Amino acid sequence: MSMNVLLIAKQSFKEIYQSKVLMNILFLGVLLLLLTFVVSEFSYGVAEKVTLDIGLGLISLSGVAISLFLGSRLIVNEVENRTLYMVLVRPVARYEFLLGKVIGLAAIVFLNLIALFSLLLVLYFALGGSWDNMIGWTLFFVYMESLLVLVMSLFFSLFSNPIISIMVTLTMFIAGHGVETVKETHLYQKDDLLRGFVDFYTQWLPNFDKLNLKNYVLYNKFLPNDWFLVASGYSFTWVFVFIVFAIVLFNKKELT
Amino acid sequence: MIHFNEVTKSFQEDFWKKPKIVLDRLSFSLEEGTITGFLGANGAGKTTSIKALLGFISIDSGSINYSEALGASFKEVRSKIGYFPESPYFYPYLTGMEFCQYLGALQGISKNDIEINIKKWGEALNISYALHKKVRSYSKGMLQRLGFLSALIHSPSLIILDEPLSGLDPIGRKEFKDVLQLLNKEGRTVFFSSHIVSDVEEICENLVVIKEGKHFYSGKTSTLLEESKKSEFSAVVSDSYKSAISKIDLIKTVENQSNGMIRIRFSNNHHGEFMKWVQDQKVSLIELKSENPTLEEVIYDSSSR
Numbered sequence: 001m002s003m004n005v006l007l008i009a010k011q012s013f014k015e016i017y018q019s020k021v022l023m024n025i026l027f028l029g030v031l032l033l034l035l036t037f038v039v040s041e042f043s044y045g046v047a048e049k050v051t052l053d054i055g056l057g058l059i060s061l062s063g064v065a066i067s068l069f070l071g072s073r074l075i076v077n078e079v080e081n082r083t084l085y086m087v088l089v090r091p092v093a094r095y096e097f098l099l100g101k102v103i104g105l106a107a108i109v110f111l112n113l114i115a116l117f118s119l120l121l122v123l124y125f126a127l128g129g130s131w132d133n134m135i136g137w138t139l140f141f142v143y144m145e146s147l148l149v150l151v152m153s154l155f156f157s158l159f160s161n162p163i164i165s166i167m168v169t170l171t172m173f174i175a176g177h178g179v180e181t182v183k184e185t186h187l188y189q190k191d192d193l194l195r196g197f198v199d200f201y202t203q204w205l206p207n208f209d210k211l212n213l214k215n216y217v218l219y220n221k222f223l224p225n226d227w228f229l230v231a232s233g234y235s236f237t238w239v240f241v242f243i244v245f246a247i248v249l250f251n252k253k254e255l256t
Numbered sequence: 257m258i259h260f261n262e263v264t265k266s267f268q269e270d271f272w273k274k275p276k277i278v279l280d281r282l283s284f285s286l287e288e289g290t291i292t293g294f295l296g297a298n299g300a301g302k303t304t305s306i307k308a309l310l311g312f313i314s315i316d317s318g319s320i321n322y323s324e325a326l327g328a329s330f331k332e333v334r335s336k337i338g339y340f341p342e343s344p345y346f347y348p349y350l351t352g353m354e355f356c357q358y359l360g361a362l363q364g365i366s367k368n369d370i371e372i373n374i375k376k377w378g379e380a381l382n383i384s385y386a387l388h389k390k391v392r393s394y395s396k397g398m399l400q401r402l403g404f405l406s407a408l409i410h411s412p413s414l415i416i417l418d419e420p421l422s423g424l425d426p427i428g429r430k431e432f433k434d435v436l437q438l439l440n441k442e443g444r445t446v447f448f449s450s451h452i453v454s455d456v457e458e459i460c461e462n463l464v465v466i467k468e469g470k471h472f473y474s475g476k477t478s479t480l481l482e483e484s485k486k487s488e489f490s491a492v493v494s495d496s497y498k499s500a501i502s503k504i505d506l507i508k509t510v511e512n513q514s515n516g517m518i519r520i521r522f523s524n525n526h527h528g529e530f531m532k533w534v535q536d537q538k539v540s541l542i543e544l545k546s547e548n549p550t551l552e553e554v555i556y557d558s559s560s561r
Binding site for chain 2: 003004007008011014015018081082083085086087088089090091092093254255256
């Protein structure tokens with residue numbers, strides 16, 4: 001990776017860090033503590049499971065929200081504020097700038113997830129939970145899901161605006177989580193049009209359900225080893241595809 | 257150093273509207289080692305030209321050629337350009353020093369060289385005292401100075417500035433002009449846009465003037481002024497001579513002044529005859545001057561034609 005990418009990533013990280021977006025950790029941390037207290041009062045015997053369930057849900061939500069909102073403004077802000085002119089007039093390629101910005105934001109998302117996850121583990125162990133590798137894998141896929149949302153919202157923002165980008169990404173995120181559930185319905189079997197659409201979606205668009213491990217962790221379901229490999233490859237491929245598309249678009253973008 | 261060759265650029269403002277031509281077969285050259293002013297009214301296409309030159313926007317047709325002295329690849333060319341955009345914005349959470357160090361690092365120059373240039377140009381631009389403060393606390397003038405400093409951080413051989421003097425007080429304008437002249441003395445090429453003609457007239461030996469995206473004039477400032485001389489004299493005398501003057505054929509116009517005086521105008525060719533008349537009539541002459549238009553008058557009068 002070029003030095004320019006790292007310099008821009010560091011700058012991007014600093015910029016987002018200073019914007020106090022990580023205050024979200026404090027907010028969600030307090031919320032997690034409160035919910036855990038409530039849960040331990042009402043869920044006899046399985047308090048640690050419910051805490052893990054709520055905690056992973058909150059962590060996933062916060063990663064996706066940060067990626068969605070900041071990803072959609074990552075380059076747009078630089079164009080609107082004209083800061084990118086000061087950078088791109090130097091011997092810096094546009095792809096280096098874009099990658100640097102993405103890595104900076106990805107690092108912020110990572111920091112956010114790790115901080116909340118650490119708090120969650122402390123609570124989980126305090127309630128008597130025990131470590132399972134699946135918990136670690138869940139965090140990994142929550143991160144990959146956030147990364148995918150980040151590059152999708154960035155990509156869509158390059159040819160629309162942040163609001164449209166957020167709406168499209170969010171729609172695809174919800175649809176991507178729902179397609180597998182739709183497949184289990186009676187309507188899917190009966191309706192050719194719906195079946196055609198869902199099949200097309202699962203084949204050609206990101207299927208977020210493939211990255212969702214939470215139910216497997218909570219109900220101790222078994223997953224074959226190659227599942228992790230396939231799901232990792234699937235998520236990396238989609239992140240890569242959207243980054244490549246974003247770079248192609250950004251290279252052609254008129255910086256008026 | 258840079259040659260614009262029949263450059264055309266249009267923008268599609270709305271999907272259903274015809275594209276608006278912003279640069280219309282624009283051609284001009286930028287000579288190495290000169291200080292060139294880029295003039296034109298607001299919306300004439302100055303910023304668009306600069307953005308095309310720096311590769312921020314594509315052009316529809318024509319070409320922009322860079323001399324070999326700037327480099328073989330566009331990346332190399334950019335490493336030798338210092339650019340200062342119009343109304344720049346900076347990362348507010350950084351100090352001025354951190355901002356310059358960041359841009360210097362992207363330029364690939366050593367920390368030592370960055371420090372040397374920050375010290376040299378920070379003092380010349382009178383911003384050294386504020387470099388350790390956060391950018392968010394800077395005034396508009398301070399931001400302009402920081403922007404200019406950041407454009408010079410890597411000792412560029414071509415400096416392109418888009419409206420660098422806007423928003424500066426008279427002292428700031430003077431300091432900026434001094435730095436521009438100093439840069440030029442060091443052998444660097446300076447190209448700066450402005451819509452304020454007097455600033456350009458004061459320091460630029462060369463001019464490029466555009467009007468509605470079209471080339472209007474490029475060349476020496478002095479040549480344009482020389483070509484635009486009206487070959488006319490004007491004199492101010494007491495209005496008691498008004499009736500006597502009206503009998504002389506050589507006088508072109510007579511204007512009443514507010515203080516009991518009249519201003520008369522006559523051609524250069526009649527200078528001798530006029531002076532003889534002054535001596536014969538023992539006229540007390542208050543003022544006599546050659547009528548040369550200012551650059552502003554030349555450009556905006558001609559532009560409006």
